[in-house]
Amino acid sequence: MDLISNLTLGFATAGTPENLLFCLIGVILGTLIGVLPGIGATATIAMLLPITFQLEPVSSLIMLAGIYYGAQYGGSTTAILINMPGESSSAVTAIDGYQMARKGKAGTALAVAALGSFFAGTVATLLVAIFAPPLTIIALKFGAAEYFSLMLLGLVSAIALAHGSILKALAMVVLGLLLGMVGTDIYTGTPRFTFGITAYADGLNFVALAVGVFGIAEILKNLEGDQDRSVLTTKLGSLWPSRLDLRRMVAPMLRGTALGSALGILPGGGAILASFASYTVEKRLSKTPEEFGHGAIEGVAGPESANNAGAQTSFIPLLTLGIPANPVMALMVGAMIIQGVVPGPNVAAEQPALFWGIIASMWIGNLMLIVLNLPLIGLWVKLLKVPYHILFPVIMAFCSIGVYSVNVNVYDLYAVAGFGLMGYVLMKLRCEPAPLLLGFVLGPMLEENLRRAMILGRGDPTTFLTRPISATLLVMTLIVLVVVLLPQVRKKRAEVFSESD
Amino acid sequence: MNTINKTDAVAGILFILIGLAFGAQSLGMELGTSLRMGPGYFPLVLAGILILLGGCILASSFKSIDEEMTAHAWRGMMFILPAPIFFGLTVRGLGFVPSIFFTTLIAALASLKMKPLAALLLSVGVTIFCTLVFSYALGLPFRRFGPWLSFLGM
Amino acid sequence: MAFTLKFAGALAGSVLLASAAMAQGYPDRSISMVVPFAAGGPTDTVARLVAEKMSADLGQQVIVENVGGAGGTLGAGNVAAAEADGYTILLHHIGMATSATLYRNLAYKPLEAFEYVGLVTEVPMTIVARKDFEPADMAALVTYVKANADTLTMANAGIGAASHLCGMLFMQALEAPIVTVPYKGTGPAMTDLLGGQVDLMCDQTTNTTEQIKGGTIKGYAVTSPARLDIFPDLPTVGEAGLGSMEVGIWHGVYAPKGTPAEAVERLTASLQVALADPGIATAMAELGTAPSPAADVTPAALQAKLEGEIARWKPIIEAAGVYAD
Structure with a gap:
């Protein structure tokens, strides 16, 4: 069988002592830098990328892939421990992960995240190896109309991210969409809402927004009343997930993996939706949806699996078409070109060792990640015992460096302060930041694809309904809207008569 | 109600x-x-x-019950928010090392629990760590000491 | 391992630096080469290739610093405002010339804010279409586009991008007002071309070579004055009677105005050494381009190029009426 011989070649390439070492270094470095508060995967990779340029092509890419997984896991760790997500995906993990940490279950949350990621990574890697070419064909069927409908579906799902008022959640989504509009309009070149500051011409920096509305707002909240409290509200519980915890995470993990794998294939931003979508699904299917937002284990297991599966399958467009699906992939393309490997549709045929080596190293990287991180959980959790008044100045220093290093743009730092204030005020008003973040990442894509679909469809709005994939997605949007809204409305009615939380 | x-x-x-x-x-x-x-x-x-x-x-x-609002973190806002702004204003001029030192120090002042000496020690520690990791080990292209300090002969 | 090596090297370097700072001439510390685009892009690739070879020649690290944003004007603005001590330089492409017209309120004057070091390379462009596009060759394409202009769509990677500039030239040369579909970057634009969602594009060989070779898109012509070795079958735009479309994405190295003459001279000399390196030629050939000939790696050649290109693009951009500010 081809697959067997290909995988053998892959493991032979990735399994040389040298490449294993680089993979390990990548995973370690990615984790160590990514775990620094305020420094997410994007910043980590931007910082570590130049190190990989000096290596052989295969080693360089293997190490970069290791950094990528390590940084992602490191990012989830800070999201769980101190509510400081550096990526849109870990923003979802932060919702319930941080609440688990406050309840003394940080170890469980971290272990669940690691196990879920590993499982999802293994399955998605296999998918990449077996189905990459046919999946690419499906991905190419997605045009502007399809992406618009998909984004709409994602937005509707965002309602489930909130555990408080649904109206406020919707308002936060819309506010996020508006913040996403800041920057130069790509169709006309008109600067929008930039206050004449050229530094914001490419839009507001996501890392600045996430660090501000999640991390800094949380720090301010903890400093309220001049008596800083620690992150922990109860005693530190067991480090490891209990048998019950494990049983509870199986189904969300499976569903998250399926969702993430499917969405990750789409190069136009599907992977971004993966963790959000998984959270919505889990909350809908849960028998105890009221636990979500207060430390539900499913709210960590599902999104983390979805996220890692999506991260894996988003390699498919890169490997089969040579087209990067996200900024991290763009960095990998850059690394390939610098190594003299120009990625394109023929990479698999012309450079089989490289192609299969990367696929094999994906799995090896995930394996190393879990072997490395499970023992480290105890160490990370101890961080929670550091007195808060020592922890937060350190966080501020790291997140200043992290935000600055993404684009070397000092205005991003001013934005952090602004978003910190905004996030704090909104938190005081009981508005939750996660829907805002989803709106922010989806806003530009929603508008871009809407306008592009109208241009390509010659101004005919029925283009969304006459294209079958788009129409299907729109029908799904309607169904989700009904399914999500109905119980909320009923609950709201009940709440008016009883006591609110 | x-x-x-x-x-x-x-x-x-x-x-x-x-x-x-x-x-x-x-x-x-x-x-x-x-x-x-x-x-x-x-x-x-x-x-x-x-x-x-x-x-x-x-x-x-108008139709629901009033909820009590918790205290406001005035002191936190006064010191936490200016920290990244200070870093942005000075990282190029002062350079990475002094800039990150003062950024940490400013943030540290946000808590009453932090004694001045402890804040100073913490800032020195963070500065050394960040300089070693980001500037030396990772080789990020930040100038350690910026042009504003050139009169010191650095 | 790379980590520890780098760490040790940096420590050793800084110790050496301190002791030798006064004794040696320029450069006595690392030089920051600003690339006004994100890491991993085609310009960044060129910069990293050049920086590596220049480091070897100068005996000091040339560190690439990516300051992306606003079509390259943020990074260029940073360098224009940087200290003119020879330790901050800029590697920019054709955008240096087009931004002079595309951005009506630039923070710097492109012709006055810089010293010139030299040209680096000129990347040719290719006219491409989705793989099932009807016309069989360039001649057929010209007739087809002229006849069906209002039903066709042409992708570009955003205002001011190479594909946008080439698209403007294409429409101007054919007098065909094709519907323009902008994207955020080359990746998404290429994806839609591969998927057949749009009809045409004109982009750098860096982005199109592998796709044309793989048969996933159709190549029609190259915009260079002569045919390219990698595509002997593709005619030049000149052969197709569209000489006005000849265009290349040229890259140049600049220093802030007022940089000492000896520093600029040293940089030019080093750039010439770097571009003469056989390794660079091989790496650039992979991308469908070549290092600029030594005669062009001079301040005078770069200045002439910039002045000529600003004059060339001004009327084209003004006629299109699209600005990026």
């Missing part, structure tokens, strides 16, 4: 104001038509929805 939920009322008004601000700016841009949207079209629609949602939140505030 005819009290006003102040939290919701303020939130509603805030969303309406933000919506108005974005809406007013959008009107200054080319709107285009539904079929050929200009840069102002989509933001204007969003601003309208935000105003509408703000209105609903405001309206609902």
